[in-house]
Amino acid sequence: MRTHTCGELRPEHVGAEATLCGWVNTFRDQGKALVFIDIRDRTGMTQAVFDQEDCDEEVMKMARSLRREDVVQVEGLVELREGGINKKLDTGMIEVRGSGVRVFSRANNPPILPDDHETTKISEEARLKHRYIDLRRPSMQRMLQMRHDLAMLTREYFHALSFLEVETPLLIKSTPEGARDFVVPSRIYPGKWYALPQSPQIFKQILMVAGCDRYMQICKCLRDEDPRADRQAEFTQIDLEMSFVDRDEILRIMTGFVRRIFKHLLGLDLGTIPRMPWREAIDAWGSDRPDMRFGLNLVDISEIAGQTDFKVFNAALAKKDGVVKAIRIPASADRLTRKKLDMLQETAKTHGAGGLPWTKVTDQGFEGGIAKFIDGVADELSAVLQVEPGDTILMACDSWLTACESLGQVRLHVARELDLVDTTAWKALWVVDFPMFRWSEDKQRWLSEHHPFTAPLDADLEKLETDPGSVVSAGYDIVLNGSEIGGGSIRIHDPEVQQRVFKILGLGNAEQRTKFGFLLDALQQGAPPHGGVAFGLDRLVMLLTSTDNIRDVIAFPKTQNGADLMTEAPGPVDDAQLDELQIRCLEKVAAE
RNA sequence: GGGGCGGUAGCUCAAUUGGUUAGAGUCCCGGCCUGUCGAGCCGGUGGUUGCGGGUUCGAGUCCCGUCCGCCUCGCCA
Numbered sequence: 001m002r003t004h005t006c007g008e009l010r011p012e013h014v015g016a017e018a019t020l021c022g023w024v025n026t027f028r029d030q031g032k033a034l035v036f037i038d039i040r041d042r043t044g045m046t047q048a049v050f051d052q053e054d055c056d057e058e059v060m061k062m063a064r065s066l067r068r069e070d071v072v073q074v075e076g077l078v079e080l081r082e083g084g085i086n087k088k089l090d091t092g093m094i095e096v097r098g099s100g101v102r103v104f105s106r107a108n109n110p111p112i113l114p115d116d117h118e119t120t121k122i123s124e125e126a127r128l129k130h131r132y133i134d135l136r137r138p139s140m141q142r143m144l145q146m147r148h149d150l151a152m153l154t155r156e157y158f159h160a161l162s163f164l165e166v167e168t169p170l171l172i173k174s175t176p177e178g179a180r181d182f183v184v185p186s187r188i189y190p191g192k193w194y195a196l197p198q199s200p201q202i203f204k205q206i207l208m209v210a211g212c213d214r215y216m217q218i219c220k221c222l223r224d225e226d227p228r229a230d231r232q233a234e235f236t237q238i239d240l241e242m243s244f245v246d247r248d249e250i251l252r253i254m255t256g257f258v259r260r261i262f263k264h265l266l267g268l269d270l271g272t273i274p275r276m277p278w279r280e281a282i283d284a285w286g287s288d289r290p291d292m293r294f295g296l297n298l299v300d301i302s303e304i305a306g307q308t309d310f311k312v313f314n315a316a317l318a319k320k321d322g323v324v325k326a327i328r329i330p331a332s333a334d335r336l337t338r339k340k341l342d343m344l345q346e347t348a349k350t351h352g353a354g355g356l357p358w359t360k361v362t363d364q365g366f367e368g369g370i371a372k373f374i375d376g377v378a379d380e381l382s383a384v385l386q387v388e389p390g391d392t393i394l395m396a397c398d399s400w401l402t403a404c405e406s407l408g409q410v411r412l413h414v415a416r417e418l419d420l421v422d423t424t425a426w427k428a429l430w431v432v433d434f435p436m437f438r439w440s441e442d443k444q445r446w447l448s449e450h451h452p453f454t455a456p457l458d459a460d461l462e463k464l465e466t467d468p469g470s471v472v473s474a475g476y477d478i479v480l481n482g483s484e485i486g487g488g489s490i491r492i493h494d495p496e497v498q499q500r501v502f503k504i505l506g507l508g509n510a511e512q513r514t515k516f517g518f519l520l521d522a523l524q525q526g527a528p529p530h531g532g533v534a535f536g537l538d539r540l541v542m543l544l545t546s547t548d549n550i551r552d553v554i555a556f557p558k559t560q561n562g563a564d565l566m567t568e569a570p571g572p573v574d575d576a577q578l579d580e581l582q583i584r585c586l587e588k589v590a591a592e
Numbered sequence: 593g594g595g596g597c598g599g600u601a602g603c604u605c606a607a608u609u610g611g612u613u614a615g616a617g618u619c620c621c622g623g624c625c626u627g628u629c630g631a632g633c634c635g636g637u638g639g640u641u642g643c644g645g646g647u648u649c650g651a652g653u654c655c656c657g658u659c660c661g662c663c664u665c666g667c668c669a
Contacts (some may be wrong), residue, residue, distance in 0.1 A: 026630080028632095029625085030626055032626090033626055034626040034628085036629065051627095067619095068619075068620090082627060089629085092629090110603090110619075111603065112602085112619095113603080123603085123661075125661050128661095175669095179669070223668060228663085228668085229663070231668070233668095350595095451669045454669095560661075565660095565661090
């Protein structure tokens with residue numbers, strides 16, 4: 001049906017007869033005797049010109065009738081352009097001198113147009129509703145290509161390392177330890193339910209017990225939680241697991257993978273990827289996924305702050321684990337207006353801090369904000385923070401984790417506000433040595449920082465019951481430019497350790513059997529030491545395509561209410577379907 | 593579940609303190625033009641101002657409710 005694609009033709013093709021198929025991107029009708037048609041497909045765009053002198057009246061009439069997004073076939077001779085080259089097009093040196101045209105289908109006044117220069121102008125709502133048009137735009141086609149290239153690269157890389165691609169089930173048992181499960185009713189067992197997988201975690205571990213040795217899968221994961229700009233309820237994961245490995249070996253292979261991705265897809269060398277203990281990440285960067293493209297590190301000023309009479313500081317320091325942290329924003333005194341400081345204070349409050357003590361540095365010392373409270377320690381504080389006139393000092397005081405994390409969020413906001421992020425930089429790191437457990441005041445019990453199958457470090461095994469809060473896990477996350485792109489751990493392969501961990505998480509023996517009996521049984525039938533990683537494919541593509549909207553890297557994404565605007569899912573089902581499942585909705589029951 | 597912003601023509605937006613027949617660009621339709629390329633010029637179709645109430649002589653504008661979209665907190669082992 002076609003001899004070339006729309007992005008293919010170059011001066012070397014001049015003289016050839018070409019037949020192109022695609023969509024009418026634009027038409028430029030110059031009068032009865034001359035019309036230009038830009039014909040577009042996934043690969044690009046080519047200008048076709050229909051001249052009365054070259055083709056008969058019927059062809060001319062048909063060419064002039066073409067409108068945006070009609071689907072056509074154009075045939076003609078490839079020639080160098082008569083009217084000057086178009087540098088914006090890869091095919092801008094040539095044009096096809098049309099001798100024939102055929103219309104496959106007409107577009108009925110398209111509700112949106114797939115021009116890249118229109119993308120930001122059109123509401124996302126309209127784009128999602130008419131995704132079949134939206135996906136035609138070149139930037140969206142590049143995204144689809146990038147996803148494909150990443151998937152191919154992934155399979156090549158892990159295939160070469162003897163990983164086996166295995167599919168795991170979608171209809172599984174609900175074990176709601178983490179996120180909320182999507183559930184699916186069972187017809188054969190009325191009243192019983194499947195869950196859709198939040199991840200293939202347990203299956204890949206069982207594949208290790210089953211002797212698979214090395215497993216990989218590009219799979220969908222589903223979590224029934226509210227979406228965000230960088231999060232969808234349904235997302236894609238590059239899932240990996242390996243037997244007979246320690247943490248160093250996993251990190252080596254996965255570092256190689258990530259470096260390969262960015263080298264091949266962006267021509268970028270990420271270099272060696274350093275490791276940072278979790279405690280250091282929180283302490284110096286205020287986040288377990290630090291964005292290291294800019295400084296503004298957190299400095300502990302607890303000791304100096306303790307010498308002041310500032311009640312806010314003293315109250316915080318009296319807390320268990322209480323600290324005062326500060327960041328120095330260089331040359332910002334004029335730019336951080338009172339209004340902006342107020343906004344930053346809201347950020348701090350949103351993330352758990354009571355407020356955002358601040359002051360500015362002038363030639364005469366500290367001025368503004370809490371300056372009068374720190375007068376007595378001005379010299380020491382200046383020395384520790386290495387202040388310069390024009391700096392702004394932002395502070396947080398609370399328990400260590402809260403103070404660090406809230407100031408860490410302020411750090412991100414102020415960097416964005418003052419444009420301090422080096423957007424040309426790529427900073428990757430492995431965050432390691434996470435705590436094994438986190439105490440939940442809410443639930444009054446320990447929760448897994450990672451998941452319940454993560455192994456503790458061998459050295460900390462004996463502290464499991466006596467001091468769970470201090471146990472360090474064998475988990476790790478890989479972070480790129482402040483975005484968590486993957487994470488994993490060495491898993492527990494000793495059933496006894498697994499039971500001890502379950503117990504700390506508040507799972508009694510009976511509950512362990514009900515929820516994870518099959519895992520415990522498996523671990524007792526010869527489980528190799530194993531561990532793995534899962535990479536967020538959508539997040540990777542976001543970084544590869546420089547977008548901060550996850551919906552821009554998914555062909556058919558859902559809205560914040562979990563709706564698909566194109567198909568209008570979720571929708572109702574027939575009563576007959578419900579009857580078969582022996583399900584009744586409460587409203588209907590009430591109505592009967 | 594909480595907070596914030598938004599919803600006017602197919603699309604993107606405007607409409608003074610509440611005041612005439614809700615405008616413009618674009619798409620689409622028709623006409624003109626032989627070298628355009630985000631073509632140009634002329635004319636035209638197109639509206640229950642998301643939906644439902646209320647206040648008022650009068651509501652796109654004010655109030656209440658509701659639905660939808662985006663951002664965000666909670667949530668996301």
